[in-house]
Amino acid sequence: xxKPFRLDEHRRRPQPPLAPPPDRYFEQLxxxxxxxxxTSAPSPAAWGxxxxxxxxxxxxxxxxxxxxxxxxxFLLSPPATIQPVATASLAQVSREEMVQYLLASDQRxxxxxxxxxxxxxxxxxxxTLQASPDELQDLLDTQPTEETYL
Amino acid sequence: MEDQEILAKFRDPxxxxxxxxxxxxxxxxxxxxxxxxxxxDHDDADDLTQDVFIKVWNHxxxxxxxxxLFTWIYRIATNECLSFLGSKRRKFFLPLNDVGAELTAKxxxxxxxxxxxxxxxxxxAILRLPDKQRLVFNLRYYDEMPYEQMAEVTGxxxxxxxASYHHAAKKIEQYINSITD
Numbered sequence: 001x002x003k004p005f006r007l008d009e010h011r012r013r014p015q016p017p018l019a020p021p022p023d024r025y026f027e028q029l030x031x032x033x034x035x036x037x038x039t040s041a042p043s044p045a046a047w048g049x050x051x052x053x054x055x056x057x058x059x060x061x062x063x064x065x066x067x068x069x070x071x072x073x074f075l076l077s078p079p080a081t082i083q084p085v086a087t088a089s090l091a092q093v094s095r096e097e098m099v100q101y102l103l104a105s106d107q108r109x110x111x112x113x114x115x116x117x118x119x120x121x122x123x124x125x126x127x128t129l130q131a132s133p134d135e136l137q138d139l140l141d142t143q144p145t146e147e148t149y150l
Numbered sequence: 151m152e153d154q155e156i157l158a159k160f161r162d163p164x165x166x167x168x169x170x171x172x173x174x175x176x177x178x179x180x181x182x183x184x185x186x187x188x189x190x191d192h193d194d195a196d197d198l199t200q201d202v203f204i205k206v207w208n209h210x211x212x213x214x215x216x217x218x219l220f221t222w223i224y225r226i227a228t229n230e231c232l233s234f235l236g237s238k239r240r241k242f243f244l245p246l247n248d249v250g251a252e253l254t255a256k257x258x259x260x261x262x263x264x265x266x267x268x269x270x271x272x273x274x275a276i277l278r279l280p281d282k283q284r285l286v287f288n289l290r291y292y293d294e295m296p297y298e299q300m301a302e303v304t305g306x307x308x309x310x311x312x313a314s315y316h317h318a319a320k321k322i323e324q325y326i327n328s329i330t331d
Contacts, residue, residue, distance in 0.1 A: 005326040007291075007319045010272065015183055015292060017269055018257075021192055026182075030174040033200060034167060037207045 151176070153219040160210055170210075174203055177220065181227050187288045188231040188281070190256045198234055202227045217302050224303045228285060235281050253277045271329060275322040286311055287318040 050058065131139070151172050159169035181202055186195040205226050213222060257273050276284060282304075289295045289303065290311075297308045304311065 005268070005271075005323055005330065007323055010268065012291065013269070016187055016273055016276075017266065018186060018190065019192070021182065021186075021196070025196075026178055029178050029182075029199070030171050033174055033203050033207075034171060036200065036204060037170070 157210070157213070157215075157219065170207055173206070173210075173219075177223055178203070180220075181223060184224065184227050184288070184293070185231055187292065188285060189234060190253045190277075194234070198227070198230050202230050205230075221299060221302045225305075228303055231285070232281055268326075271326045272322065275325040278325060279318055279321060283314050283318045283321075286314045287322075290315045 053061070156169050156173050156176075159165040160173075162169075178199065182195060182199045185198045185202070186192065189195050189198065202223065206223055213219070217225070254274050254277050257270070257277065276287060279287060286300065286304065286306075289300050290297075295303070297311050300306075300311050301308050306314075
């Protein structure tokens with residue numbers, strides 16, 4: 001029977017027995033590293049002045065740049081155009097155009113529509129109505145009860 | 151050259167390149183083999199060793215000397231190794247054992263182990279350990295690093311490191327005995 005393996009009885013090697021790196025690897029590595037750090041280093045002329053500033057000054061500078069960007073975008077953006085309200089544009093339409101539109105349109109004004117107008121009618125000045133309330137009532141009574149198109 | 155001398159030179163912009171060159175020459179072999187033991191493959195070890203020294207270059211100016219320079223560099227190398235192995239596992243959706251199997255395949259292809267059956271089994275057993283436990287084992291078994299220094303390198307308590315090494319040694323012995331019977 002084999003003797004059980006015990007780690008502290010095993011001959012310890014200084015390194016695991018892996019193949020060594022290629023020849024002259026450690027001679028060339030410093031040169032390769034120097035090439036890498038030289039190419040990755042930022043240009044001192046471009047950012048050297050920034051690194052010379054203290055941390056609070058750099059923070060304040062960055063905040064100023066951000067706020068300035070917001071202010072510039074606000075000032076340079078074109079003013080928003082205000083859309084005219086619907087009532088204002090309707091007031092510019094002449095009566096003739098409205099009549100033509102209603103005659104040509106498929107939309108018809110029904111008795112139901114007229115019945116829903118008393119709220120608006122109250123605001124109409126009395127002078128615009130060329131009939132007395134009795135005359136109006138008589139005219140309405142002569143209308144057929146069935147809904148007809150104007 | 152002493153570490154303090156290298157650090158003083160590095161702070162002088164005119165002598166920075168010379169200081170870094172001396173630092174690389176002083177620690178490159180230790181860093182390379184520390185990394186190589188973890189990733190096994192030379193090309194991976196070469197890439198990681200370079201990445202470690204690039205990080206040293208970028209951060210040496212802010213090195214506060216809470217630990218020795220050697221410990222600080224070892225810590226960077228350790229983190230690079232663990233990140234590399236972790237990203238490899240995530241990239242290929244590999245479970246823990248499959249990375250060990252891949253590393254074992256590289257060991258099998260390595261001619262340095264030909265003829266030494268016990269050593270070959272030992273390497274296979276080491277590669278079956280979880281990454282962090284393997285790291286602790288390597289630092290203690292091969293580098294013979296004191297536990298206090300290991301604690302600084304790994305950011306783990308001395309007690310936890312001793313327990314980790316003990317468990318690793320037991321796992322290795324059990325594995326070798328199981329495949330020998």
